[in-house]
Amino acid sequence: MGRIRKIKKNNNMKKYSNLILLLIAFLFLKMEIKAQNAECATDLIHNNLMQTDSAYRNKSLVLESEIESIIKNQATKKFTSTIYTIPVVVHVIHLGEALGTASNISDIQIQQAITGLNNRFRNVNGLGVDVELEFCLASKDPSGNSTNGIKRVNGSTVPNYSVTGITPTGNPCSGAVETTIKDLSRWPVSDYYNIWVVSKICNGGFVGYASYPVGGLYDGLVIVSTSMTGTSGTLPHEVGHGFYLYHTFNGDGGNVYCPVDTNCLINGDRVCDTPPHKQGDCGTTNPCTSTALWDKSRFNYMSYCPLVNRFTQGQKDRIRATAIVAPRLSLLTSVGCGPVGINEINSNNMFSIFPNPAQSEINLKSDIKLLGSSYVVYDNTGKTILKGKITSENTIIELGNLSGGIYLISVGENLKQTFKVIKE
Numbered sequence: 001m002g003r004i005r006k007i008k009k010n011n012n013m014k015k016y017s018n019l020i021l022l023l024i025a026f027l028f029l030k031m032e033i034k035a036q037n038a039e040c041a042t043d044l045i046h047n048n049l050m051q052t053d054s055a056y057r058n059k060s061l062v063l064e065s066e067i068e069s070i071i072k073n074q075a076t077k078k079f080t081s082t083i084y085t086i087p088v089v090v091h092v093i094h095l096g097e098a099l100g101t102a103s104n105i106s107d108i109q110i111q112q113a114i115t116g117l118n119n120r121f122r123n124v125n126g127l128g129v130d131v132e133l134e135f136c137l138a139s140k141d142p143s144g145n146s147t148n149g150i151k152r153v154n155g156s157t158v159p160n161y162s163v164t165g166i167t168p169t170g171n172p173c174s175g176a177v178e179t180t181i182k183d184l185s186r187w188p189v190s191d192y193y194n195i196w197v198v199s200k201i202c203n204g205g206f207v208g209y210a211s212y213p214v215g216g217l218y219d220g221l222v223i224v225s226t227s228m229t230g231t232s233g234t235l236p237h238e239v240g241h242g243f244y245l246y247h248t249f250n251g252d253g254g255n256v257y258c259p260v261d262t263n264c265l266i267n268g269d270r271v272c273d274t275p276p277h278k279q280g281d282c283g284t285t286n287p288c289t290s291t292a293l294w295d296k297s298r299f300n301y302m303s304y305c306p307l308v309n310r311f312t313q314g315q316k317d318r319i320r321a322t323a324i325v326a327p328r329l330s331l332l333t334s335v336g337c338g339p340v341g342i343n344e345i346n347s348n349n350m351f352s353i354f355p356n357p358a359q360s361e362i363n364l365k366s367d368i369k370l371l372g373s374s375y376v377v378y379d380n381t382g383k384t385i386l387k388g389k390i391t392s393e394n395t396i397i398e399l400g401n402l403s404g405g406i407y408l409i410s411v412g413e414n415l416k417q418t419f420k421v422i423k424e
């Protein structure tokens with residue numbers, strides 16, 4: 001009897017353990033789905049700041065109305081022949097590993113990540129639109145010295161960083177304080193788009209997040225080292241946020257309902273050619289709407305769908321509108337990727353240049369003490385295009401014959417101050 005009961009008990013245990021295994025598998029599946037849904041922390045942070053920080057909220061709303069009016073006026077259309085180039089600095093906040101291992105990722109991996117980012121923004125696969133905006137690793141640091149655009153700092157001494165990684169400001173997860181990590185290495189946000197590569201975010205809860213373009217010392221993008229690769233969709237997704245793109249499912253209440261779609265310029269993701277959907281809807285039909293081309297959302301870099309491969313014209317308009325207003329505008333005239341050896345003196349206001357971008361001429365305003373000094377206009381390869389003397393407090397430099405693009409103008413004694421100018 002005792003033995004039979006034991007066998008029965010064993011059989012029951014086997015049944016139970018099978019059930020437990022099934023339950024574990026189910027939970028694991030649930031966790032995977034959840035992890036995918038929670039991959040980007042941008043909205044969590046943004047929503048929190050919108051509720052708790054009135055200055056942030058105001059800046060965000062002002063910028064939103066500026067962008068809306070630029071898009072309405074189609075002001076971005078006239079810039080479409082100009083490729084914007086954004087200087088980038090990548091700060092690797094590693095855990096003391098050897099260069100090229102674990103979170104201390106190699107220079108080559110970072111360069112491939114920037115190339116992958118550019119391929120996506122420039123629509124190399126041909127599936128979306130060419131945003132005509134690209135990124136360059138800085139060649140010149142804030143002091144004017146040569147750089148490869150990559151900075152490395154051992155962050156393991158910052159409390160909690162080794163174990164749980166960075167904690168985005170306003171996020172309840174435990175980990176190293178975001179500003180302490182960013183203070184280890186950051187460059188002026190007016191001249192460089194800052195990317196911090198970290199070991200973990202919220203103990204592995206997220207793979208990246210970016211600041212919407214409201215400025216500030218800590219403006220930029222945070223990404224885990226394993227997602228900073230040439231093939232990852234995370235980097236273009238987060239940079240998209242950095243240029244004020246929302247998720248294609250914005251306004252779905254956390255995958256609960258279809259986003260409101262009364263006015264596509266102010267509802268949902270505020271982009272008209274990306275049909276609104278729920279975060280989890282990525283199948284062959286969109287349960288929320290049949291208008292607009294569904295592929296433009298479900299294969300969009302700004303969705304959470306598994307296969308992403310495109311930005312749309314509407315997103316391009318929004319990115320480019322964002323690029324030509326503060327705080328991103330100053331990046332277009334940064335000399336962070338310019339030739340080394342020409343020193344820009346940022347704190348020196350002896351010269352100013354306007355308008356920028358310019359159409360046929362540039363006004364160079366200068367201090368009266370500097371009359372008689374020279375100016376030189378270079379193209380973006382460093383070739384001299386024009387030269388002249390500063391003969392009045394407002395010198396006009398004719399750009400009429402030059403083709404559209406980016407030029408550098410060096411001015412003053414020893415040509416010490418350099419401006420980056422966009423000719424439309």
Ligand SMILES: [Zn+2]
Pocket residue numbers: 040041042043237241247
């Ligand atoms: Zn996101």
